[in-house]
Amino acid sequence: xxxVSSRAGSSRYVTPEITRYVDDTHAAHxxxxxxxxxAPQHHxxxxxxxxxxxxxxxxxxxxxxxxxxxxxxxxLAGYSAIRIAQGLPPDGKLWTFELDPRHAQVARDNLAAAGxxxxxxxxxxxxxxxxxxxxxxxPFDAVFIDADKSGYPDYARWAQRHxxxxxxxxxxxxxxxxxxxxxxxxxxxxxxxxxxVARHFDSVCLPTPDGLVLGLAx
Numbered sequence: 001x002x003x004v005s006s007r008a009g010s011s012r013y014v015t016p017e018i019t020r021y022v023d024d025t026h027a028a029h030x031x032x033x034x035x036x037x038x039a040p041q042h043h044x045x046x047x048x049x050x051x052x053x054x055x056x057x058x059x060x061x062x063x064x065x066x067x068x069x070x071x072x073x074x075x076l077a078g079y080s081a082i083r084i085a086q087g088l089p090p091d092g093k094l095w096t097f098e099l100d101p102r103h104a105q106v107a108r109d110n111l112a113a114a115g116x117x118x119x120x121x122x123x124x125x126x127x128x129x130x131x132x133x134x135x136x137x138x139p140f141d142a143v144f145i146d147a148d149k150s151g152y153p154d155y156a157r158w159a160q161r162h163x164x165x166x167x168x169x170x171x172x173x174x175x176x177x178x179x180x181x182x183x184x185x186x187x188x189x190x191x192x193x194x195x196x197v198a199r200h201f202d203s204v205c206l207p208t209p210d211g212l213v214l215g216l217a218x
């Protein structure tokens with residue numbers, strides 16, 4: 001029988017060299033992805049986008065659930081939007097919400113360079129105020145949350161109401177940068193997100209570098 005304590009500490013086997021190898025082998029970037037991945041450093045934006053393997057995971061998950069209509073909350077430079085859109089069929093649609101006008105324009109440019117502008121609508125403004133504008137297009141097949149952490153419980157509640165049965169909820173930074181169990185208000189909100197998803201979805205938190213919650217809508 002495998003040593004459970006060894007499995008629990010398995011992240012100690014991950015080195016930057018191993019990460020680079022598996023990213024290059026399984027999740028290599030095309031030109032459009034590389035442009036979007038590099039955009040934060042070129043435009044003075046926070047370099048907080050998904051890693052290559054987490055991004056490829058989004059593409060595979062879209063294909064696995066047969067997603068055609070997807071919502072993303074938190075666009076940044078458009079890297080995750082490109083990954084999601086690459087997992088959709090030609091008639092699929094992604095609505096992605098971004099608060100910062102400059103980030104939204106960078107994302108639009110990157111999506112156009114990747115040849116995916118016709119598949120993705122970049123919606124500018126506070127997501128909680130704008131989500132109502134797309135509800136008539138639902139129910140949706142997947143919702144990806146990677147935005148302000150204190151908003152995660154509200155975004156999850158919206159997703160629960162507007163995902164189809166079997167639709168997928170995905171939440172990044174689920175470990176809250178290692179501060180999930182701290183006493184801060186934001187950490188408490190992230191725990192509210194975890195507990196809401198656990199109650200209302202069939203869910204798991206994958207041990208990616210900062211945790212990735214997956215939930216199937218009932």
